[in-house]
Amino acid sequence: MTSLKLxxxxxxxxxxxxxxxxxxxxxxxxxxxxxxEQDGANGVSVVVGRDGCISAVGHTASIEKQFHDATFDKVIxxxxxxxxxxxxxxHTHPVWAGDRVHEFAMKLAGASYMEVHKAGGGIYFxxxxxxxxxEEELYQLFKSRLxxxxxxGTTTVECKxxxxxxxxxxxxxxRVLTRAxxxxxxxxxxxxxxxxxxxxxxxxxxxxxxxxxxxxxPRIQQLVKNGELLVDNIDVFCEKGVYDVDQSxxxxxxxxxxxxxxxxxxxELNLLxxxxxxxxxxxxxxxHLEEISDAGIEAMAKANSVAVILPTTAYxxxxxxxxxxxxxxxxxxxxLGTDFNPNAFxxxxxxxxxLACVNMRMSMEEALVASTINAAASIxxxxxxxxxEVGKVADLLIINAPRWEHLVYxxxxxxxxxxxxxxxxxxxxSSNC
Numbered sequence: 001m002t003s004l005k006l007x008x009x010x011x012x013x014x015x016x017x018x019x020x021x022x023x024x025x026x027x028x029x030x031x032x033x034x035x036x037e038q039d040g041a042n043g044v045s046v047v048v049g050r051d052g053c054i055s056a057v058g059h060t061a062s063i064e065k066q067f068h069d070a071t072f073d074k075v076i077x078x079x080x081x082x083x084x085x086x087x088x089x090x091h092t093h094p095v096w097a098g099d100r101v102h103e104f105a106m107k108l109a110g111a112s113y114m115e116v117h118k119a120g121g122g123i124y125f126x127x128x129x130x131x132x133x134x135e136e137e138l139y140q141l142f143k144s145r146l147x148x149x150x151x152x153g154t155t156t157v158e159c160k161x162x163x164x165x166x167x168x169x170x171x172x173x174x175r176v177l178t179r180a181x182x183x184x185x186x187x188x189x190x191x192x193x194x195x196x197x198x199x200x201x202x203x204x205x206x207x208x209x210x211x212x213x214x215x216x217x218p219r220i221q222q223l224v225k226n227g228e229l230l231v232d233n234i235d236v237f238c239e240k241g242v243y244d245v246d247q248s249x250x251x252x253x254x255x256x257x258x259x260x261x262x263x264x265x266x267x268e269l270n271l272l273x274x275x276x277x278x279x280x281x282x283x284x285x286x287x288h289l290e291e292i293s294d295a296g297i298e299a300m301a302k303a304n305s306v307a308v309i310l311p312t313t314a315y316x317x318x319x320x321x322x323x324x325x326x327x328x329x330x331x332x333x334x335x336l337g338t339d340f341n342p343n344a345f346x347x348x349x350x351x352x353x354x355l356a357c358v359n360m361r362m363s364m365e366e367a368l369v370a371s372t373i374n375a376a377a378s379i380x381x382x383x384x385x386x387x388x389e390v391g392k393v394a395d396l397l398i399i400n401a402p403r404w405e406h407l408v409y410x411x412x413x414x415x416x417x418x419x420x421x422x423x424x425x426x427x428x429x430s431s432n433c
Contacts (some may be wrong), residue, residue, distance in 0.1 A: 001069050001070065001071060002067070002069060002070040003073075004047060004055065004070050004071070004072050004073070005048045005052065005072065005073050005394075005426075006046075006048035006072060006073065006074050006075075006076070006422070006425045007047055007048075007063075007067075007070075007076070008045060008048075008076045008078050008396065008398065009043065009045040009060050009075065009076070009078065010043035010044075010045065010060055010077055010078055010079040011038070011045070011046075011078040012038050012078075012079070012080050012081060012082055012402050012403075013035055013037055013038065013044065013402075013404055014035070014083045014084075014388060015033060015034075015085065015388065015404045016035065016057065017034060017084075017085055017368065017386065017387040017388065018034055018389070019387065019388075019389050021389065023373075023382040023383065024304070024306065024374050024377035025333065025373055026301075026332065026333045026334075027329070030328060030334065030365065030369045030370070030374075031363055031365050031366060033365040033368055039059055042059045042060055043059070043060045043078075044057070044060065044083065045057070045058060045060045046394070046396065047067060048422075049425070052394055052424030053391055053392060053393055053394055053424075053425075054389065054390050054391065054392055056390060057388050057389075057390065076398065076420065076427075078398050078419075080400075080402060081398050081399060081401070081419060082398070082401060082402070082404045082406075083388070083397070084372075084388070084397050084399065084404050085372045085373075085385075085386060085387055085395060086153065086385075086395030086396060086421065086423065087152075087153045087154045087350070087371050087372065087375075088154070088155070088156045088157070088335075088371060088375035088376050088381075088385065088386060089156070089337050089338050089340070089371075089375065090158055090285070090337035090375040090378045090379065091287045091308045091337030091338070091339050092157055092337065092338055092339065092341070093159075093194075093339070093340065093342075094142055094146070094149075094157075095142050095159065095161065095176050096138070096141070096163045096342060097129040097130050097132070097138060097141060098125065098133075098342070099345075100121065100122070100125060100126065100343060103121050103125075106121070107317065107318075112317070114269065117198075122343065123162075123197060123198040124198065126341075126342050127163050127164065127169075130164060130169060131164065131169045135175060138172065138176045139176045139180070142176055142180060146180065146186075146187050147186070149187065149338075149340075149347045150186050150187050150421055150428060150429055151414075151415070151421070151429055152347055152348040152350065152415075153348075153350060153418050153421060154347075155187060155188065155421065155422075155423050156188040156189075156376070156385055157189060157190070158189075158190045158233070158263070158337065158378070159189050159190070159192065160192040160193075160194040160197075160235055161174050161177070161192070161193055161194050161197075162194030162195065162235070163197070165195065165198060165200040165208075166200060170195045171220070171229070174191065174193060174220065174223075174229050175228075175229065177189060177191040177230070178191065178229050178230045181230050185423065185424075185428070186429070187423065187428075188385075188395075188423070190232045190233065190379035190381070191229075191230050191233070192232065192233035192234070192235050192263060193216075193220055193231050193234055193235065193255070193260065194235035194236070194237075195212050195216045196208065196209070196212050196237060196247075196248070197235075197236075198237065199242060199243075205243060205244070205247060206247070208243075209243065209247040209250060209251060212251050213250060213251060217254050217255060217258060220258075231260060232260065232261060232380070233255075233260055233261045233262070234251070234254075234260040234261070234262055235263055235264045235265065236264050237264075237265045238265060238267075238274040238278075239268060239269055239270065239272070240270040245272050245273060248274060248277065249277050249281065252264060252278070252281055253281060256281065261285075261380055262282070262285075263283065263284055263285040263286075263287070263308075263378065264283065264285075264286055265287050265288055266286040266287065266288060266289060266292070266296075267288060267290065267292040267296060268288035268291065268319075269290070269291065269319075271291040271292070271296075273293070273295075273296065274286075274296075275289065275292050275293070275296030275305075276296055276299045278303075279299035279300055279302065279303035279305055280303075282305075283303070283305045284377075284378065284380060285305060285306040285307075285378035286300065286305055286306075286308065287307075287310060287339075288308075288310060288313060289322045290320060290321065290322045297326055297327055297330045298330060300327070300332045301327075301330045301331040304333065306332075306333045306334070306378040307322075307324075307332050307334050308336070308337050309324055309334055309335065309337070309356065309360065310336075310337050310338070311352055311359055311360060312338060312339050312344040313339050313344055315344075315355060315359065316343060317343075321359055321360050322360070324360040324361070325360075325361055328362075333374050333377055334362075334366070334369075334370050334374060335374040335377065335378040336349065336353065336367065336370040336371050336375060350407045350410075350412075350413075350417075351411065353370075353408045354411045354412075357408060364405050368408070372387060374386070394425040395422065395423055395424065396420070396421075396422040397421060397422070398419045398420040398422070399417045399418055399419060400416075400419045400433050401417055415431070415433070416433045418433070419431060419433055
């Protein structure tokens, strides 16, 4: 008799997203989400093996026949409900102390991002508080934020450092990310070193560039080699008045040289042709892109670089939206992220999908693809995450609705929709909805 971890049975729908081992979807393919529908009284079932990976997806009658002699640790009857992949948040800044609620009023009164920044607010305000905070304090704050993200349906999340700007604090933040990766089973983290998030006070941009390349990165490399840190990606804020294109290129190349994937901020406030630079470096992903040019879009498409779009940024800062429709039409794989940080305090990927549909004219199918398989591609996990396919990690949401679209349609309603969050086949959250 076979002993397995989990059986989800009798679902109204199972949203596979894709099922041919695609590593991302682009263009017209983003509009074609693969959904397995209930056939009459014959619902849909998902089987999860002991390894926490999907063993089978199919109609219940077929699954019952195939696994007639199996036992399961847990059986969930999902009659009338939908099963879908756990959501993947492609861009967050979640390790920090000191909120910036006071700056919200400044922005409402018309202050720009850079005006707040130059007045000593913004990143610098958070840096000061993060430098002063203990590692344990940062960890507890981070843990509570991850729990909120998971309750909202996020099962995998990209997380950045970047509120240290000095070696000691950046390593402190990366230690927090590493500890969470090892200790918290309910969510998976892709860790990004973002020491070049702003120019530290008292340094020129060139001095800051040299510090990152010659001081911070070699120390981080050593700690990774010793097993003390887990770091996956390298980021830089390539922006006018911060790190220019040449400085950004040198920082990103130095990170790539020690094995980090390039995943960086580009073309947010000003057009610098950073997207073309990133494409030349074969960046895995670039974020923001509000000001990207047609040439930058073409370069990203040719390089298969994922565009991580952040609807909260344009919303909170009243910026123009990035040209998402142009990107999709040009063949750029588009992903989504919350950009959770003290400036854009949002932890809900379902809300992000809603904003992307309304403000950026994405379809619900495109938004779901961007929050699953393409977000997985942005952090190099599309071979194992982002769709309901046999052999992939069993990260699932079960929503109490007859169609998956309700998760996008019901703005801010995830707490009344998400019945179960499942990570690697284990139930990590359940509700009474």
